[in-house]
Amino acid sequence: xxxxxxxxxxxxxxxxxxxxxxxxxxxxxxxxxxxxxxxxxxxxxxxxxxxxxxxxxxxxxxxxxxxxxxxxxxxxxxxxxxxxxxxxxxxxxxxxxxxxxxxxxxxxxxxxxxxxxxxxxxxxxxxxxxxxxxxxxxxxxxxxxxxxxxxxxxxxxxxxxxxxxxxxxxxxxxxxxxxxxxxxxxxxxxxxxxxxxxxxxxxxxxxxxxxxxxxxxxxxxxxxxxxxxxxxxxxxxxxxxxxxxxxxxxxxxxxxxxxxxxxxxxxxxxxxxxxxxxxxxxxxxxxxxxxxxxxxxxxxxxxxxxxxxxxxxxxxxxxxxxxxxxxxxxxxxxxxxxxxxxxxxxxxxxxxxxxxxxxxxxxxxxxxxxxxxxxxxxxxxxxxxxxxxxxxxxxxxxxxxxxxxxxxxxxxxxxxxxxxxxxxxxxxxxxxxxxxxxxxxxxxxxxxxxxxxxxxxxxxxxxxxxxxxxxxxxxxxxxxxxxxxxxxxxxxxxxxxxxxxxxxxxxxxxxxxxxxxxxxxxxxxxxxxxxxxxxxxxxxxxxxxxxxxxxxxxxxxxxxxxxxxxxxxxxxxxxxxxxxxxxxxxxxxxx
Amino acid sequence: xxxxxxxxxxxxxxxxxxxxxxxxxxxxxxxxxxxxxxxxxxxxxxxxxxxxxxxxxxxxxxxxxxxxxxxxxxxxxxxxxxxxxxxxxxxxxxxxxxxxxxxxxxxxxxxxxxxxxxxxxxxxxxxxxxxxxxxxxxxxxxxxxxxxxxxxxxxxxxxxxxxxxxxxxxxxxxxxxxxxxxxxxxxxxxxxxxxxxxxxxxxxxxxxxxxxxxxxxxxxxxxxxxxxxxxxxxxxxxxxxxxxxxxxxxxxxxxxxxxxxxxxxxxxxxxxxxxxxxxxxxxxxxxxxxxxxxxxxxxxxxxxxxxxxxxxxxxxxxxxxxxxxxxxxxxxxxxxxxxxxxxxxxxxxxxxxxxxxxxxxxxx
Ligand SMILES: Nc1ncnc2c1ncn2[C@@H]1O[C@H](COP(=O)(O)OP(=O)(O)OP(=O)(O)O)[C@@H](O)[C@H]1O
Ligand SMILES: [Mg+2]
Numbered sequence: 024x025x026x027x028x029x030x031x032x033x034x035x036x037x038x039x040x041x042x043x044x045x046x047x048x049x050x051x052x053x054x055x056x057x058x059x060x061x062x063x064x065x066x067x068x069x070x071x072x073x074x075x076x077x078x079x080x081x082x083x084x085x086x087x088x089x090x091x092x093x094x095x096x097x098x099x100x101x102x103x104x105x106x107x108x109x110x111x112x113x114x115x116x117x118x119x120x121x122x123x124x125x126x127x128x129x130x131x132x133x134x135x136x137x138x139x140x141x142x143x144x145x146x147x148x149x150x151x152x153x154x155x156x157x158x159x160x161x162x163x164x165x166x167x168x169x170x171x172x173x174x175x176x177x178x179x180x181x182x183x184x185x186x187x188x189x190x191x192x193x194x195x196x197x198x199x200x201x202x203x204x205x206x207x208x209x210x211x212x213x214x215x216x217x218x219x220x221x222x223x224x225x226x227x228x229x230x231x232x233x234x235x236x237x238x239x240x241x242x243x244x245x246x247x248x249x250x251x252x253x254x255x256x257x258x259x260x261x262x263x264x265x266x267x268x269x270x271x272x273x274x275x276x277x278x279x280x281x282x283x284x285x286x287x288x289x290x291x292x293x294x295x296x297x298x299x300x301x302x303x304x305x306x307x308x309x310x311x312x313x314x315x316x317x318x319x320x321x322x323x324x325x326x327x328x329x330x331x332x333x334x335x336x337x338x339x340x341x342x343x344x345x346x347x348x349x350x351x352x353x354x355x356x357x358x359x360x361x362x363x364x365x366x367x368x369x370x371x372x373x374x375x376x377x378x379x380x381x382x383x384x385x386x387x388x389x390x391x392x393x394x395x396x397x398x399x400x401x402x403x404x405x406x407x408x409x410x411x412x413x414x415x416x417x418x419x420x421x422x423x424x425x426x427x428x429x430x431x432x433x434x435x436x437x438x439x440x441x442x443x444x445x446x447x448x449x450x451x452x453x454x455x456x457x458x459x460x461x462x463x464x465x466x467x468x469x470x471x472x473x474x475x476x477x478x479x480x481x482x483x484x485x486x487x488x489x490x491x492x493x494x495x496x497x498x499x500x501x502x503x504x505x506x507x508x509x510x511x512x513x514x515x516x517x518x519x520x521x522x523x524x525x526x527x528x529x530x531x532x533x534x535x536x537x538x539x540x541x542x543x544x545x546x547x548x549x550x551x552x553x554x555x556x557x558x559x560x561x562x563x564x565x566x567x568x569x570x571x572x573x574x575x576x577x578x579x580x581x582x583x584x585x586x587x588x589x590x591x592x593x594x595x596x597x598x599x600x601x602x603x604x605x606x607x608x609x610x611x612x613x614x
Numbered sequence: 615x616x617x618x619x620x621x622x623x624x625x626x627x628x629x630x631x632x633x634x635x636x637x638x639x640x641x642x643x644x645x646x647x648x649x650x651x652x653x654x655x656x657x658x659x660x661x662x663x664x665x666x667x668x669x670x671x672x673x674x675x676x677x678x679x680x681x682x683x684x685x686x687x688x689x690x691x692x693x694x695x696x697x698x699x700x701x702x703x704x705x706x707x708x709x710x711x712x713x714x715x716x717x718x719x720x721x722x723x724x725x726x727x728x729x730x731x732x733x734x735x736x737x738x739x740x741x742x743x744x745x746x747x748x749x750x751x752x753x754x755x756x757x758x759x760x761x762x763x764x765x766x767x768x769x770x771x772x773x774x775x776x777x778x779x780x781x782x783x784x785x786x787x788x789x790x791x792x793x794x795x796x797x798x799x800x801x802x803x804x805x806x807x808x809x810x811x812x813x814x815x816x817x818x819x820x821x822x823x824x825x826x827x828x829x830x831x832x833x834x835x836x837x838x839x840x841x842x843x844x845x846x847x848x849x850x851x852x853x854x855x856x857x858x859x860x861x862x863x864x865x866x867x868x869x870x871x872x873x874x875x876x877x878x879x880x881x882x883x884x885x886x887x888x889x890x891x892x893x894x895x896x897x898x899x900x901x902x903x904x905x906x907x908x909x910x911x912x913x914x915x916x917x918x919x920x921x922x923x924x925x926x927x928x929x930x931x932x933x934x935x936x937x938x939x940x941x942x943x944x945x946x947x948x949x950x951x952x953x954x955x956x957x958x959x960x961x962x963x964x965x966x967x968x969x970x971x972x973x974x975x976x977x978x
Contacts, residue, residue, distance in 0.1 A: 038733070040805045041773035045696045046722040055691065510705035513666050516692035517699040518719040518766070524693075528718065532709045 046519045057522035061439040064429055068448045071490045075455060078466035079311065082304030089300070090469045100301035104309065107302075109282060117284040120201050120272070121265035125258050127205030131360055132212035133254060138353045140220040141246055142344045150357055151217065155210050157365055159594055161551035162207040163270035163568055164587040167575070168368030169194060169203045170274070171375050171584065178371055182383045195279035204271050206364045208261045215257040216250055241344060256324050263317040267310070267456035269554050274575065284310060288458055293557060307459050318454035369591075375584035395581035399589075405582075407563065408570035409589060415484045415566065416549035423489045424541045427496030428534060432526050435504050436512060446497075453494035457554030460487050465558040479561025487555040492545045499544050503537030504530070536605060543601040547594050616677025617641050618663070618774050618806060623672035625658055632658050633669065633830045640774070640808055645800055647809045649817040650827030651853065656810040657702070659827075660776050663808065664699050665692035676773055693722075698767035698775045698805075702782060704759045706751035712738070712762050713747040719770040737769035738762075740799060756783045757792070764796075768803060775800075775807045781816065793819055814854050818842070826850050844890075848974045851902040857972075858903040858949050860885075864975070867895045873968050876901055878924075881945025885922050887971040902972030908951040909965040910940065916965070924964040928957065 051059045078089060083101070087094030104110065135154065139147045157165060172179050173194055184190050193199055272283035282290070288310065291303045346353065375381045378390040399405045427449070433439050434446040452460070464487045468474035477483050507530065515525040531538075553568020560569055567590050574583045623636035633655045640646040648656045661667040663674055668686040675681055681690045706715050716734045725733065738744040741761035751759055760780055767775055781789045781796075797820050800807050811817050817824050818838045826833045826841060834846035845851035848859050865884070866875035873886045874893055878901070885901055893899060914923045926949065930941040938956055942949045942964070951964065 037736070037803075038771035040771050040803075041696055043696075043720075043723045043725065043770050045694050046724070048693075508703065508705065510701045510703055511707060513661075513664075513692070514699065514701060514705040514707070514766075515718070516666065517664050517695070517697055518770070519693045519696070519722040520718070521691065521693050524722065529707055529709075533707075 046521075048521045048524075055521055057437065060429075060523060061433050061437060064426075064433045065439070065441055065445050065448075067426075068430060068445060068493075071486070071493075072448050072451055074467040075452070075460045075463035075487075075490060076311065077463075078470055079304055079307045079459065079463050082300055082466060083308040085304070086301060089304075089466055097301070100305035103299075103302050104305040109287075113282050113284055113287050116197065116276075116281055117266060119197050120204070120283055121262050123198055123201030124204040124208060124265040125262045127202050128208040128212050128261050129254060129258055131205065131364075132209045132257070133216055133250065134353070135209075135357055135360070136213050136216035136220060137242065137246060137250075138357060140217050141242070142346050142350065142353070144350065144357075145354060150361065153361055153365070154213050157207055158210045159547050159598065160207075160369065160591060161270065161568070162204060162268060163274070163551070163553070163571065164372070164590065165207050165368065166203055166271050166274045167571070167580075167583055167587055168372040169206075171371045171381060171580070172368050178381055178383060179367075185383065194275055195281075197281060200271050200275045200279075200281070201265075203275065204265055204268060205261075207271075208264060209360075209364075211260060211264075212254070212257040215253040215260075219250060219253040220246070239346075252324075256321065259317060259321045259324065263314060263321070266317070267314055267458070269456075269458055269557070273572065285456070285458055288462070289557065292462060303462065307462050310456060311454075311459055314456055314459075315454045372584050373588050373591075375581060376588040377585075379581065395579075395585035396589075398579065398582045399585055404562065404565060405570055405574075405586075408565040408567055409586070409593075411481060411484075411564055412550055412567040412590070413593060415481055415488060416546050416552075419485045419489045419492065419549045420542045420545040422485065423492050423496045423545050424500075424538050426489075427493055427541060428500050428531065428538055429526075430493075431497055431500045431504055432530055435501060436509075436526070436530060437522055449497045450494045452490050455491070457491055457552065458557065460491050461555030461558035464555065468559075478559065479564055481564050483559050484556055484564055484566065487559055488549050488552045491552065491555065492548050495544055495548060496541045499541035500534060500537045503534055507533055539601060539605050543598060543605075546597055546601075550590060550594055550597075618676050618808065619673070620659075620663065621673040623659065623662060623669050623674070625655075625662060625667065625669040631830060633662070636672070636832055638825050638832065638835055640806055643804050643806055645797075645807045645809065645820055645822045647811060647817045647821040647824045648827055649811060649814060649824050649854075652812055654827045655830040656812070656827055657778055660699070660778050660808065660810055663774075664697055664776055665690060665695050696773045698770070698772035700760075700763045700767045700775070700777045700780045702779045704751075704763040704783075706759055706762060706766070708751050711748050711750055712743065712754075715751070715762065716766050716769045719766070723770060725770075733769055737765040740768070740802070741765045757788050760784065760792070764799075768805065771805075773806070775805045777807065777809045779811055781811075782813075789816075796820065818854075826853065828853070845902065845972065848900045848902060848972075851972055851974075856905040856950060856952075858905065860901045860903060860947055860949070862899055862901055864893045864895055864897045864899050867893055873920075874973070876973075879945060879947050881947060883924050883944060885924070885966065885971055886920065886968045887973045888969045889973070891973050891975050893973065893975045898976040900974040900976065902974065903949070903966065904970065905939075905950050905952045907966070907970040908949070910951060910953045910955070910957050911963050911965055912957065912959070912961075914963040914965075920968060922964075922966040922968065922971075924966065926962050926964050927960055928962055931956070 049056060082089045084096050084098065085094050086097040086099065135150075138144050139151050139154075144150070169177075171177055173192060174180060175193075175195070180190050180192075194203065267285060269285045269289060272281075272286040273289060276283055276286055284306075288303065288306055291306060292298050371381060374387055376395050377392065378387050379392045379394060380390055381387060399409075430445060430449045434442045434449065439445065455463075464483060465478065468478035468483060511529055511533070512525050515529045516522075520528060551568065553566050553572070556564070556566050556569050560566065565573075567586055571583050571586045574586065618640040620636055620638050623633050624631070625633040636659060638646070648659060650656055658667060662669045662672075662682070665681060668689055669682065671684045673680065673683050676695075679690075681695055706712075707718070710718070713734050716737060717730055720730045720733060734747070735744060738747055741764055743758060743761050743765060746754065746758065751762070754762065760783065764777075764780060767777070781792050784792055793816060800820075809817075809820060818841075821838055823835060823837055824841050825835045826845075828849055833850045834841060836844075841850065841854055845854060845857075851857045852859055860878055862876040862878045862885070864874055865877045867889070868874075872889055874889050876885050876887055876899055877883075878885060887901055914925075924944050926942040926944045928940055929943055929948075932939050933956075937952050937954050940951045940953065940957075942951055942962070944964070949964070
């Protein structure tokens, strides 16, 4: 059979103008598909935020558990809360704790920022890096480490008692608790001040020096006033964190019988045999109002601060102040903090994980053991809590980063009408303490038809942890979009890409480094997160933090240290891998 | 491809009117230029045509396809307009190779692989960039990036090509070359083009027609010759080329004469000016006088019949290579003139033909 000859290919020719036409896109509900994407993004975000908050507000004005039939509106919960005998003490404790934490953290961080950023300082870069570390370690782990070193039976405490007969510190007091919390918060204050100093214009300083002001004088009259905005902002941030934090009030406040607001919520909701839901709702609402108020003030301040900070190109580092002999005083200050505040507790904790006892009386190398780890790996729920944490953190970091990126792009790179509202909604979980998110979702799942199937699963944890991390993802990705000129999107749109194509072909590709950074940030945040899980986790969905607290209350200090060591190791490995990946990409792009 | 029509366009940002009452039509295959000083609204007009901004009111259409009819909700989105837009900043996608940049619009239009390659190579060949097709944008010089941006704008044969100051980032010499090359490219492709620039030399040498923009309004639309020879307003005259704008008062306007006489300020000297506009005696008026149309001479008697003679003083003379530039004063008026001849001394006569004077009666 003769094969048919294919038709000769048409000779290549130049296209006529407009010949190819425009690409066709599927339309949903009579509009471009981006409309659907925008609305879905908005509704999901709003639903998540509301699910965490509305049940609490509702419960606070009901006289029955909100899932129970019947019940009526009432204000008695609030009456109950405010007339609770301990209420005044709790508020006072919380306030004192928060104020002391803020003062301690700033007193440590601000001088260090000035020393490292503005004066000739030995190994300034190295110290600058080391100071950031505690960000990656949770306050819970830090508290364990501190107890191992400075607790009543701690390593240094015993040493000092041996030598002097008494010990000048006691962790189980408000100032003691505040100091540990402060160490956890120093990096925050340091980063704010150091960034402000690095970005500020040194010509002011030079001007002051040229009229004959000495270095100390320059510091006092030019540098310190410049730091007022970041100090104020960091102070508020730390204050807010101290108000809501659970770890230290629980670990250190418990034995000292000092109740703070967060540990009060914990006692009411978890420890109590039959929790008073109404009281818990009212107390949660009270806490929520406080933190939301603080965040609103912060936002106001940040707007003003940006107006005052002079950002005018990176100043040359050549004109650093020389403090002469005083430099060694500064060096001692920074050195003592880094060694005794951050390094020693971590080293001791890791050492404690591998020994049966840590005391100055016996060489720790003689007490080496793996028993602490054995306990964890011999009991399935403990082992599971580690895999649970890793699973939740991994899935959560991926999901939150992807969802956060879409939220940022809808809020910043689309003509969606509610873009501003979406941005506010995505940032709002920042104002909701972890414990409250846990309570809120706990009730939301209890209330929702079919919610019981979700409550107590890892999925519930991913949702709750993820919502809490959403503002971080937003904060990591949003600045990166500002670096991308809008003409990149515009060029794609004109070339025929609809909004979603523009996002998927252009913007997301260019945001990959920011997304990796966001993944890393969320991962470190989620692997140590546990507060929402206190309420939400079931027997099979414990995480490292909840297991550690559980072990701690059983007095298994060694296993707690082992768990903390594992957590640090996992965090470090992933951080290292992601860092390599980021660096690799950068090098590839620069090649 | 049919014509591009823009009617009654109005646009403001936060209450500030940026465009008012913009009307123009660009014919098929025409090279049409929007010319105006910085900040007058040229890019905004282009963005409205491309659908990147929505005007408050007005109509934008290509042929009978209406892109915008006053209602932003029924506006055709940018991707539905089939236009090519070359940005001032090039806006090449940094994560794609040159070929990748050109391929995206073709991929979106579902062009087959081999055909894509053929079109990309053809477009890159037109701009002399074929040898760099696998490079990334950051590996190219500014001029090369500009060519790629242009190739990306034409590779999918859009209905209309919009160019926003595509040559502004080039040095003077490259810009001259690019201009010649751009013109021949547009001829070859035959695409309807709207070109935005604030450089009048670029506009004059490239365009079939020019629209002069000022303060968000169209001052005049016409061929380069029309714009230069008969600018519609003193502002246009002042913006295009070097033009002296002299304030004065009409002191003789005979009913049947073809010229009127204008007294220049309080100098006591007069200019006879061709009556291109309806003027009354006693009315104030501005006379536009192009620098290169003034003849300098030491002898007033060489003036032909009907030629104006002004007595002037030389304040300064500077040598620019190709010619001499003079700062002159006539009474208290400053005048700028050009000549290829060097004139010594202080006193000088200016010979000016009435038909070289542009008459603009003051509006009341
Ligand atoms: N997004 C915006 N918000 C507010 N004002 C704007 C915005 N975009 C442009 N404008 C203002 O509109 C006016 C016109 O801007 P446009 O960019 O169209 O000027 P242009 O003629 O292209 O100038 P140039 O030659 O400098 O590019 C300017 O006064 C500008 O300040
Ligand atoms: Mg412009």
